[in-house]
Structure formats: structure tokens, C-alpha cells
Amino acid sequence: MNYPAMNKLVISATVNGDAESFLCDPGTTLLDALRTELGLTGTKEGCGSGDCGACTVMLDGAMVCSCLVLAAEAEGMAIHTIEGVAEGGALHPVQAKFLELGALQCGFCTPGFIVAAKALLERHPDPSETEIRYWLAGNLCRCTGYDKIIRAVIEAGAELRQERKAPELGTQDRQRLVSDPSDSTDRGALATIEDAALSDAAFEGEAAAAKVVGNEPHPTEIEP
Amino acid sequence: MPQLAYHAPGTIDEAVRLLLASPEARPLAGGTDLIVQMRSGRIAPSAIIDLKKIAGMTGVRRIAEGFAIGAATPCTALKEDAALLAAWPGVVEAANLIGSVQVRNRATIAGNLCNASPAADSVPALVAAGATCVIAGPDGEREVPVGQLPVAPGRSTLGPGEFVVEIRLPPRPRRGGDAYLRSIPRTEMDIAVVGAGTALVLDADGSCTAARIAVGAVAPTVLLVEAAGAALVGTRLDEDALATMAEAVRAACRPIDDKRGPAAYRTAMAGVLARRVVKIAAQRTEITR
Numbered sequence: 001m002n003y004p005a006m007n008k009l010v011i012s013a014t015v016n017g018d019a020e021s022f023l024c025d026p027g028t029t030l031l032d033a034l035r036t037e038l039g040l041t042g043t044k045e046g047c048g049s050g051d052c053g054a055c056t057v058m059l060d061g062a063m064v065c066s067c068l069v070l071a072a073e074a075e076g077m078a079i080h081t082i083e084g085v086a087e088g089g090a091l092h093p094v095q096a097k098f099l100e101l102g103a104l105q106c107g108f109c110t111p112g113f114i115v116a117a118k119a120l121l122e123r124h125p126d127p128s129e130t131e132i133r134y135w136l137a138g139n140l141c142r143c144t145g146y147d148k149i150i151r152a153v154i155e156a157g158a159e160l161r162q163e164r165k166a167p168e169l170g171t172q173d174r175q176r177l178v179s180d181p182s183d184s185t186d187r188g189a190l191a192t193i194e195d196a197a198l199s200d201a202a203f204e205g206e207a208a209a210a211k212v213v214g215n216e217p218h219p220t221e222i223e224p
Numbered sequence: 225m226p227q228l229a230y231h232a233p234g235t236i237d238e239a240v241r242l243l244l245a246s247p248e249a250r251p252l253a254g255g256t257d258l259i260v261q262m263r264s265g266r267i268a269p270s271a272i273i274d275l276k277k278i279a280g281m282t283g284v285r286r287i288a289e290g291f292a293i294g295a296a297t298p299c300t301a302l303k304e305d306a307a308l309l310a311a312w313p314g315v316v317e318a319a320n321l322i323g324s325v326q327v328r329n330r331a332t333i334a335g336n337l338c339n340a341s342p343a344a345d346s347v348p349a350l351v352a353a354g355a356t357c358v359i360a361g362p363d364g365e366r367e368v369p370v371g372q373l374p375v376a377p378g379r380s381t382l383g384p385g386e387f388v389v390e391i392r393l394p395p396r397p398r399r400g401g402d403a404y405l406r407s408i409p410r411t412e413m414d415i416a417v418v419g420a421g422t423a424l425v426l427d428a429d430g431s432c433t434a435a436r437i438a439v440g441a442v443a444p445t446v447l448l449v450e451a452a453g454a455a456l457v458g459t460r461l462d463e464d465a466l467a468t469m470a471e472a473v474r475a476a477c478r479p480i481d482d483k484r485g486p487a488a489y490r491t492a493m494a495g496v497l498a499r500r501v502v503k504i505a506a507q508r509t510e511i512t513r
Contacts, residue, residue, distance in 0.1 A: 009230060027272075050324075063325060069255065069330070070230065075232075138327060
């Protein structure tokens with residue numbers, strides 16, 4: 001917004017767990033403040049109008065388009081961006097699965113997808129394909145055609161569920177993936193997950209059931 | 225170019241004073257319309273009055289068996305309120321058809337109402353439910369039916385210094401049910417080509433004792449079609465009654481003709497959606513205490 005740079009505001013917020021203070025104009029969006037004031041350029045601007053989700057961040061636990069939040073509104077709030085998703089050198093399972101399954105091409109939409117997918121799996125550890133597609137409807141990708149993204153989220157969910165049973169194993173696998181991206185994990189295990197979670201018949205059955213009431217399925221029960 | 229100011233007042237009175245002080249000041253709740261309009265250059269407010277620091281502006285309260293929804297309550301918070309979801313599922317569903325999860329975590333039904341789009345998803349559901357809005361302003365508070373707030377696309381009856389502080393829903397009537405559906409070419413993330421909402425009441429024998437039908441995106445404002453509701457009262461929602469109701473809905477439509485939907489299609493679909501929402505709402509009366 002082209003307003004004169006006057007009456008700067010001082011905003012204090014927690015960003016990826018660290019206390020931060022920065023200056024901004026009253027009309028500066030949270031997206032612009034993150035990128036230009038804090039140097040966190042992982043969060044991208046796609047459309048600037050809340051349609052594409054490339055700028056998705058977590059604001060006090062709710063995923064939002066940071067292009068549609070004024071930085072001033074974030075005063076005192078907890079912000080989590082893509083930069084805070086990996087823990088040290090270990091990628092989050094969602095990130096690791098995006099890499100492993102090629103769920104990105106140009107990569108511009110990827111930070112938004114990863115923040116959104118992580119938010120979904122934290123609320124709903126075992127979402128159906130339909131639920132994932134609805135949850136990610138606000139994240140647009142012009143390269144992949146979405147299928148690989150959806151598969152990556154399904155498999156990340158499976159890995160997170162597995163990790164809850166054997167926590168130390170999952171971290172080791174991801175550490176290995178960071179150091180050697182060519183190292184693939186057990187394909188046999190992936191096929192099993194795919195058979196169970198990605199069944200076309202199950203998806204079509206769900207869609208058909210929803211059509212009985214004359215409306216598309218809408219998994220409202222899983223949103224925050 | 226005006227200089228923009230940002231204020232986050234702590235009281236309704238202070239917000240009214242700040243809005244009055246500058247004719248180009250705009251209230252901010254979820255920002256999903258306001259910030260888009262600012263960024264596109266369509267509006268250049270002198271001041272943003274963020275309402276979210278005012279006590280009671282975010283959250284759902286019980287009032288005399290009914291509900292008061294603070295103007296800054298995001299759409300996703302509505303379905304976290306189990307009592308609200310049980311009482312007015314159509315309203316909660318309509319609010320949660322708007323935009324994406326990201327948008328619904330910010331967008332509010334009060335903002336959807338004040339933005340005064342004829343295609344606003346939550347408004348037909350609210351009108352059908354008999355919702356009112358409480359408006360604060362220089363002369364204190366007034367309460368009006370939600371349908372009286374929008375007067376034309378993008379224009380409302382809000383006066384200088386006025387803003388909506390809450391939306392009120394009545395108690396759900398015994399054996400009452402509500403529903404909202406919209407038609408869009410995609411499955412998600414689109415603007416209604418047609419929307420229809422209803423709230424109705426059946427007696428113990430299944431006869432309809434009250435019905436309200438409201439349609440969106442078929443006129444400059446959301447329409448409450450009284451003749452359509454009247455066509456259902458006294459019937460058991462049989463095929464003849466539904467046909468008469470749908471005809472009344474179509475007769476009330478005066479849609480625009482554009483790339484989103486030809487006028488004839490919008491009119492025909494308004495009748496179709498009205499029939500579907502009546503059937504869903506009737507089913508929901510059976511699960512009401």
C-alpha cells in the first residue's frame with residue numbers, strides 16, 4: 001500500500017519461538033514485515049489477495065494468509081513461519097515427504113503448503129484424501145497438479161503416526177534424508193500405506209455418500 | 225494520498241469516536257475484504273480501527289437461550305461452539321463455505337454482512353434464521369434484522385461512526401431446522417452463483433408451522449422470499465408445496481447476467497437449491513430436542 005512512511009509502529013511478537021520487535025507502517029502487511037523487517041523470506045507472496053495461500057503462516061495457532069493480516073494486528077501474538085518447521089537439521093516429516101516424493105517443481109507455493117499441511121496433521125493425524133484436498137483448497141500450485149502433494153501429506157501423516165509409536169526412528173530417517181536426498185526410504189512400506197489410505201474406491205464411496213444430500217463433501221468437523 | 229493510521233481501541237465508545245473523527249476510517253475485524261480492497265487500491269482509508277481488542281468482540285455468548293456472536297469472531301470459531309452448531313447448523317455451514325481455511329480463520333459473518341455482497345454465503349442463512357445485528361454508533365446501540373443492513377452491492381445502512389458489534393440468533397425453535405446450500409462451478413474457494421438458505425418449524429405431525437426462505441446472488445441484495453415460506457406453511461412439505469415454493473423463489477429473482485452465471489440459470493437454480501435446503505432442514509427437525 002502506497003502510504004507515506006510516517007508514524008512507524010513498533011510491533012513485538014514471538015516469531016518461531018523467539019521474541020522479536022520490528023518497525024512497520026500502519027498499513028504494512030504481516031507478510032511484508034516478515035520478509036523485509038525480519039528477513040524471513042521463506043513466506044512467499046503469490047496473489048496478495050488471500051486466494052493462493054503461498055503466504056500461509058500460523059498466527060496464535062491458526063493458519064492465515066499473512067498478506068491479509070496487518071503487521072500491527074500481530075502485536076503480542078505468536079507467529080510460526082516455514083523457517084520454524086524444521087527442527088535443527090531435521091526436516092519435519094511433511095518437508096521430508098515433499099522432497100522424497102517430488103511434491104514440488106518451482107517451489108514457490110511449497111512453504112505455504114507445508115505450513116498448512118503441518119497444521120492439518122497436528123489437528124487430524126489421519127485425514128482422508130478428501131479431507132486433505134479440502135483443507136489445502138486455499139493453497140494453489142500451478143506445477144504439480146496436486147497429486148504428489150496430496151500423497152506427500154498422506155505419507156507424512158503415516159510417518160507421524162508411526163513416530164508417535166517409535167519416536168527415535170523417524171528423526172534418524174529424516175536426518176539421513178537431509179544429508180543425502182538421494183537415499184530413498186523403504187518403498188515396500190510406502191506401498192502399504194498407499195494401499196490403505198489412497199484407495200480410489202474409498203474416496204469415491206465417500207464422495208457418493210455425500211452426494212445423497214445433494215452437496216459436495218465438506219469435512220467441516222476437522223477444521224480449527 | 226492520505227496518511228494511514230492504525231488504532232486498536234479497547235472500548236466500543238472509543239471505536240465510535242475514532243470512526244466519527246475521520247470520515248474515511250474503516251473498522252477492521254477479519255480484514256479479508258478490507259485489506260484486499262486496500263491492496264487493490266479500491267479504497268484508501270485514513271484510519272483502520274481494529275475492533276479485536278474490544279472486550280466481547282470475539283466469541284459466542286448465550287443470550288436468553290439464543291446466541292450473540294461477536295463481530296470479530298472468525299467463521300471457524302463458530303463450529304467450535306457445539307451448542308451453536310447444534311442449534312443453527314445451516315448458519316455455521318454457510319459461514320464455513322467462505323474462502324479457504326486460511327480465510328475462515330480470519331473472516332467474520334459480521335464482515336460478510338457489512339461487505340454487502342449479494343453473493344455473501346452467510347447472509348441468506350442468517351436472514352432465514354431471523355438473525356439481527358446490534359449496531360453501535362454515536363447515538364448508542366440499535367438492533368436491526370440482518371436483512372436490513374445491506375442496501376446494494378457494497379453499500380449498507382450503517383451511518384457515520386456506526387459499526388456492527390454482534391450478530392444475534394434467536395433460540396432454535398422446537399422441531400426447527402435450518403440449512404444453506406450454494407452453487408459454484410468448483411467444489412471450494414469460489415463465490416456463490418446462487419445461494420439458498422431456509423429455517424423452518426414442523427409440528428409433531430410433520431406439518432410446517434413456519435418457514436423462511438432467503439436466496440443470494442439473484443438480486444442486488446439477499447432476498448427474503450416471504451411467498452416461498454408461506455407456500456410451505458400448513459403443508460407436510462409434499463411435492464406440490466415444494467413446487468409452489470420453488471415457483472415463488474424463481475418469481476422473486478432478478479439476477480444479473482454475467483460470466484459466472486446467466487440470469488436464467490441463476491433463477492432456475494435458486495428454485496432447485498431452495499427445494500434441497502427445505503429437505504435438509506426438514507430432516508434436521510427430527511434430530512432437534
